[in-house]
Amino acid sequence: MSSQSSISRKAVDRIFLPQPSIRHEILLAGVGFLSLSSGVAFGQGVSDDPSTEILLDPITITATDQRGDVGPDLDRKSNAGSRLGLTARQTPASVEIIDGETIRQRGQMDVNQAIVRNGIGINFMGSPGNGGTSLGMRGFTGHGSVTRLYDGVKLYPGSGTITFPFDSWTVGRIEILHGPASVLYGEGAIGGAINIVPKKPLTDRSRNEIRTMIGTDGQKGIAIGSAGPIDERFAYTLDISGKGSDGWMERGDASSLAVSGALRWQANDELALTFSHDHGYNKPSAYFGTPLIEGRLDERLRRENYNVTDSLVRFRDHLTQLKAEWTPNETLSINSTTYYLSSDRDWRNVESYLYRPQTRDILRDSYIAINHRHEQVGNRTDLTFESRFAGMENRTVVGFDVNHIRFSNSNNSPYSGQSVVDPIDFDPGHFISPDPFRTTLDSTTLQYSLFADNRLAINDQWSVVAGFRYDDPRLKRTNPQTGARFSRDLDSFNWRIGAVYTPVPDLAFFAQYSQASEPIGSMLSLSDAQRDYALPRGEQYEAGVKFSFLDGRADATLSAYHIRKKDVLARDPDNPTIIRQIGLQSSQGIEVALGLDIGDEWRVEANGTILSAQFDDYLQAGGDFSSNTPPNVPRQAANLFASWAFAEDWQVFGGLHYAGQVYTDDANTKTRPSYLTVDAGLQWRPTETATIELNVYNLFDEIYATSGGATQWLVAPPRSATLSARFTF
Numbered sequence: 001m002s003s004q005s006s007i008s009r010k011a012v013d014r015i016f017l018p019q020p021s022i023r024h025e026i027l028l029a030g031v032g033f034l035s036l037s038s039g040v041a042f043g044q045g046v047s048d049d050p051s052t053e054i055l056l057d058p059i060t061i062t063a064t065d066q067r068g069d070v071g072p073d074l075d076r077k078s079n080a081g082s083r084l085g086l087t088a089r090q091t092p093a094s095v096e097i098i099d100g101e102t103i104r105q106r107g108q109m110d111v112n113q114a115i116v117r118n119g120i121g122i123n124f125m126g127s128p129g130n131g132g133t134s135l136g137m138r139g140f141t142g143h144g145s146v147t148r149l150y151d152g153v154k155l156y157p158g159s160g161t162i163t164f165p166f167d168s169w170t171v172g173r174i175e176i177l178h179g180p181a182s183v184l185y186g187e188g189a190i191g192g193a194i195n196i197v198p199k200k201p202l203t204d205r206s207r208n209e210i211r212t213m214i215g216t217d218g219q220k221g222i223a224i225g226s227a228g229p230i231d232e233r234f235a236y237t238l239d240i241s242g243k244g245s246d247g248w249m250e251r252g253d254a255s256s257l258a259v260s261g262a263l264r265w266q267a268n269d270e271l272a273l274t275f276s277h278d279h280g281y282n283k284p285s286a287y288f289g290t291p292l293i294e295g296r297l298d299e300r301l302r303r304e305n306y307n308v309t310d311s312l313v314r315f316r317d318h319l320t321q322l323k324a325e326w327t328p329n330e331t332l333s334i335n336s337t338t339y340y341l342s343s344d345r346d347w348r349n350v351e352s353y354l355y356r357p358q359t360r361d362i363l364r365d366s367y368i369a370i371n372h373r374h375e376q377v378g379n380r381t382d383l384t385f386e387s388r389f390a391g392m393e394n395r396t397v398v399g400f401d402v403n404h405i406r407f408s409n410s411n412n413s414p415y416s417g418q419s420v421v422d423p424i425d426f427d428p429g430h431f432i433s434p435d436p437f438r439t440t441l442d443s444t445t446l447q448y449s450l451f452a453d454n455r456l457a458i459n460d461q462w463s464v465v466a467g468f469r470y471d472d473p474r475l476k477r478t479n480p481q482t483g484a485r486f487s488r489d490l491d492s493f494n495w496r497i498g499a500v501y502t503p504v505p506d507l508a509f510f511a512q513y514s515q516a517s518e519p520i521g522s523m524l525s526l527s528d529a530q531r532d533y534a535l536p537r538g539e540q541y542e543a544g545v546k547f548s549f550l551d552g553r554a555d556a557t558l559s560a561y562h563i564r565k566k567d568v569l570a571r572d573p574d575n576p577t578i579i580r581q582i583g584l585q586s587s588q589g590i591e592v593a594l595g596l597d598i599g600d601e602w603r604v605e606a607n608g609t610i611l612s613a614q615f616d617d618y619l620q621a622g623g624d625f626s627s628n629t630p631p632n633v634p635r636q637a638a639n640l641f642a643s644w645a646f647a648e649d650w651q652v653f654g655g656l657h658y659a660g661q662v663y664t665d666d667a668n669t670k671t672r673p674s675y676l677t678v679d680a681g682l683q684w685r686p687t688e689t690a691t692i693e694l695n696v697y698n699l700f701d702e703i704y705a706t707s708g709g710a711t712q713w714l715v716a717p718p719r720s721a722t723l724s725a726r727f728t729f
Helices: 009-016 022-037 050-065 100-105 111-118
Strands: 094-099 122-124 135-137 146-150 171-178 192-198 207-215 220-229 234-245 254-266 271-283 312-329 332-356 361-389 392-411 418-421 438-457 462-478 485-489 492-504 507-517 537-549 554-572 575-599 602-617 636-647 650-659 675-687 690-697 705-708 712-715 720-728
Touching (some): 094 111, 207 234
Antiparallel strands (some): 122 135, 171 192, 254 271, 271 312, 312 332, 332 361, 361 392, 361 418, 492 507, 554 575, 602 636, 675 690, 690 720
């Protein structure tokens, strides 16, 4: 929360008495990353100003002690909505910060699970084909509409796939901007942007921890972490997490390894350099879904896996960065990040399953083998100026972003081959394809952009924030098999303007207008049929209020928005054989979030959304779908989390997640049901440096699906549990 008044006397004693404690360790880790988050740029920028750390301490203490650093903490600095280093209350947009320590305390070991279970109105559509990372926000779905970044580096989807990061152990925080973010990150992000920020080096304190975990379905894992100063000039962080599982379905074994490390050198009072490297190896369960029986999910098939015995899903990702932060004087700071990212992805699976009522069997097809190779080299540099304009405080950020990206897709297209199996008793067989494996796509993209952000504080009550970005990605694509090639320039210009009115310190009204552009499919793998289309355009109107009450023990936000996207591909009404960019799509809704310290060691956090999305003008081969709801967009979504420290060294907590019914086709004839899941946990601190935690997921064993179409769904895991022990030293 935003005030020290929300800290109980008992909590203060536990934190400040001069003996080690688990809460103290958590506090130290939290203060370390909060000092870093006060920098200028989203995903970069570090402030070593001691006064900043002192100012933020009360926020960290309250949130961590109450397991609540996810709610709308309005006076905490956030880089989610701008590069200006504003607090959430000062930002004319809907922004969130999900603290990494809170994610781990809630037993959320997967990054995507943490985003969906804590973020406002975010729906999950992950599958092995998109890397398990596809999300929807504000009525717009997929990687083209919801941009993902890692430590400020934009992750460009190749053939619709992003595979990193996945393990929450290495996460320092997750920053979320709701609504169009093209002004900050270029094409895409009409629904929102999500930046996963890893843990950072600690310059004035140490963090050492180890976690072991076992669970149902053969779950097991170990994670270690360490951070702190080496001497007056050097500081480091290193986190490693390895996990494995037998899987909850047949042949569902999985394993992963995540490594994140950084070394910071404070060369002098003005210059700091940070070298970091992140590595991920992820081999998730090769499960592509469960076939529907006469349009319904049959519980008897819940744990069946219709993939072949030698199936494969494997992702390798690396990101190396060198950051320079230079502050030559009090009014100027310069941040520059140079990075190299690589991804190597492999699939070998039978991915489509159709139940045939006439023969009562499962027809398997789409014998698909694919390899992605992705390399990205880039630099992001920005300058921040502090000045006064006509007696008013003025802050300006200007900068550029440049990337060189190479992407190749090798596969066995046209993915022929079929087999038939019994729904219950069958031999899964092996992967056999008559189609040769070959490279069908090589692309090179050179992208550069220029951007600027500005905040003018007119007086103590009024401020105006404005920004623009010009993007110019230039794509060259080749098919090595046919020799066909083309080039495409996909430049765009986007801007936004917003205002914040703060009549009293605890109350802020905001409004903004923003523009966005969105790719057609995945830019790196733009097809020949799409090369002449322009980027679809979007715009958003948003207004809301952010306020604190109950003497600072509660924070809340409320926002309403309307988003409109034009230039959507649709068929010409006068000549349906011709596809033109004449379609329209829109979304409007309300989002609300509340974080509340009730007292007596209780804390409650809740958020939710109600939205209405539709195709305004959308004629396709199957008919006129205007006024229909786009697929995979729920009308309602909500999260609730509560924790209660019912006794000394004991705490119980629980969370609810609700997602409304969605349509699975443009015609709105097929639906996937709504679902409500409950997670719960119990935490015990037997000593000052040890924590034992039991987590139960899907407590009531709800049977539901998170994605899928008309004939097969990806079923969510059944009830499971983990027992973990965490030690600090």
